[in-house]
Amino acid sequence: MPDPTLPTHTNLFLAGNFAPIEQETTTFDLPIHGKVPDELEGRFLRIGPNPVKTPDPYSYHWFGGTGMVHGLRLRGGQAEWYRSRYVVDSHEAKALGRDPIPGPGAGDRDGIVNTNFMGVDGHTLALVEAGSLPVELDYELESIARSDFQGTLEAGFTAHPKLDPSFGIYRALTYEPNGPVRYLTVDQAGRVSTLARIDLPHSPLVHDVTFTATSIVVLDLPVTFQPQAAHTSFPWLWNEKQASRVGLLPLDGDLSKLQWFDAPRCFVFHFLNSYDDDERVIVDVVRHDRMFASNQQGVNEGKPVLARWTIDRRTKRLTESILEERGCEFPRINDAIGGQYYRFGYTAHWGENVQFGPSMKHDLERGITEVHDYGVGRIALEPIFVQRQNAAAEDDGWVLSYVYDSERNASDVVILDARDFSGNPVATINLPVRVPYGFHGCWVPDVAVGEVR
Numbered sequence: 386m387p388d389p390t391l392p393t394h395t396n397l398f399l400a401g402n403f404a405p406i407e408q409e410t411t412t413f414d415l416p417i418h419g420k421v422p423d424e425l426e427g428r429f430l431r432i433g434p435n436p437v438k439t440p441d442p443y444s445y446h447w448f449g450g451t452g453m454v455h456g457l458r459l460r461g462g463q464a465e466w467y468r469s470r471y472v473v474d475s476h477e478a479k480a481l482g483r484d485p486i487p488g489p490g491a492g493d494r495d496g497i498v499n500t501n502f503m504g505v506d507g508h509t510l511a512l513v514e515a516g517s518l519p520v521e522l523d524y525e526l527e528s529i530a531r532s533d534f535q536g537t538l539e540a541g542f543t544a545h546p547k548l549d550p551s552f553g554i555y556r557a558l559t560y561e562p563n564g565p566v567r568y569l570t571v572d573q574a575g576r577v578s579t580l581a582r583i584d585l586p587h588s589p590l591v592h593d594v595t596f597t598a599t600s601i602v603v604l605d606l607p608v609t610f611q612p613q614a615a616h617t618s619f620p621w622l623w624n625e626k627q628a629s630r631v632g633l634l635p636l637d638g639d640l641s642k643l644q645w646f647d648a649p650r651c652f653v654f655h656f657l658n659s660y661d662d663d664e665r666v667i668v669d670v671v672r673h674d675r676m677f678a679s680n681q682q683g684v685n686e687g688k689p690v691l692a693r694w695t696i697d698r699r700t701k702r703l704t705e706s707i708l709e710e711r712g713c714e715f716p717r718i719n720d721a722i723g724g725q726y727y728r729f730g731y732t733a734h735w736g737e738n739v740q741f742g743p744s745m746k747h748d749l750e751r752g753i754t755e756v757h758d759y760g761v762g763r764i765a766l767e768p769i770f771v772q773r774q775n776a777a778a779e780d781d782g783w784v785l786s787y788v789y790d791s792e793r794n795a796s797d798v799v800i801l802d803a804r805d806f807s808g809n810p811v812a813t814i815n816l817p818v819r820v821p822y823g824f825h826g827c828w829v830p831d832v833a834v835g836e837v838r
């Protein structure tokens with residue numbers, strides 16, 4: 386029951402463009418300003434929470450809304466269609482009077498799916514973490530079935546598997562209440578191998594993964610499963626008693642060689658990238674000072690910053706430097722260099738009290754940041770880098786974002802030339818509706834459906 390001494394009428398994560406849209410949309414032949422590159426033939430997908438019915442603002446958590454996927458199909462320089470569809474889960478099916486989707490997990494692993502995508506073996510999966518199974522989507526974004534990777538997944542999955550381009554497999558860390566943190570790989574046929582089960586009885590929130598040529602990086606930070614203290618649907622909270630540490634686990638999952646290093650007291654959802662540098666490991670993170678401490682309804686503990694953690698295996702010490710003081714989140718790179726030395730990162734601005742706006746391109750070699758301001762009242766979230774075919778440089782490609790235009794109360798898809806980041810967009814496509822602030826996206830080229838991050 387809600388605590389009657391606390392306000393129940395406000396929840397930032399239901400206000401403005403966080404508010405859900407009330408219906409699915411299908412529309413064709415969208416207006417374009419500029420020129421969509423011919424090479425961009427495929428779909429630009431985005432996913433986020435979109436509660437089916439107005440939730441109780443006191444107990445609603447941003448992570449707890451039914452998922453909605455958005456997709457823009459580009460071909461031949463045209464924007465052929467835009468669609469939005471609920472990701473069908475058991476609650477959503479009941480609320481909308483729809484048939485539940487088939488597949489494994491009914492009853493215990495069929496919760497909401499609202500966080501990210503994965504493409505493997507020609508299938509596009511919508512993902513969530515902390516126990517539920519992915520939902521496979523068809524080309525036009527309809528939910529088909531739950532997936533447990535042909536029966537090879539032993540528990541829940543994660544929202545952040547990451548393709549290791551050096552090996553052509555995904556690497557992932559999964560977590561759920563009262564279970565170990567599992568280190569998994571997913572091969573190109575979509576079959577899971579569980580390589581390690583890391584016993585962490587305090588059940589930390591482990592959202593993302595990053596890897597180097599030798600190691601998986603495991604975060605054990607002070608946000609832990611505390612259902613007795615939670616007043617929202619997301620029971621992971623700041624834990625004053627828990628220390629911060631970072632683990633380096635060999636890629637083969639040999640737990641006897643897992644090394645832990647003391648880390649700054651903070652919380653990290655996302656990595657930018659990591660790589661080996663002789664005896665050091667460079668780990669670039671978006672660092673929040675705390676999480677789910679003063680605000681249980683969503684991510685709102687001040688501005689996060691881009692930080693570099695240098696882990697020295699010889700001295701067994703971790704040192705931190707700040708790469709970007711301006712608030713930022715949703716870090717992305719050219720995925721072709723995951724786990725390797727790299728120069729460029731892309732983030733969305735995230736200021737105090739969850740103020741979004743421009744996007745940023747970080748040149749980590751030169752220590753400079755370029756900013757793309759989309760204009761007054763125009764607000765971007767995750768910038769997705771799409772590499773040009775036969776790219777001549779790491780940043781030879783485009784940066785795609787869904788951008789909310791508050792004056793139009795609708796969203797655009799904006800395509801930037803990554804090498805002219807602060808210049809005028811290459812193309813802007815007007816959508817007839819807004820895309821609520823959400824989480825992650827991906828570009829799925831038609832020639833390689835499934836090969837997404």
Ligand SMILES: [Fe+2]
Binds near residue numbers: 544545592655824825
């Ligand atoms: Fe994420």
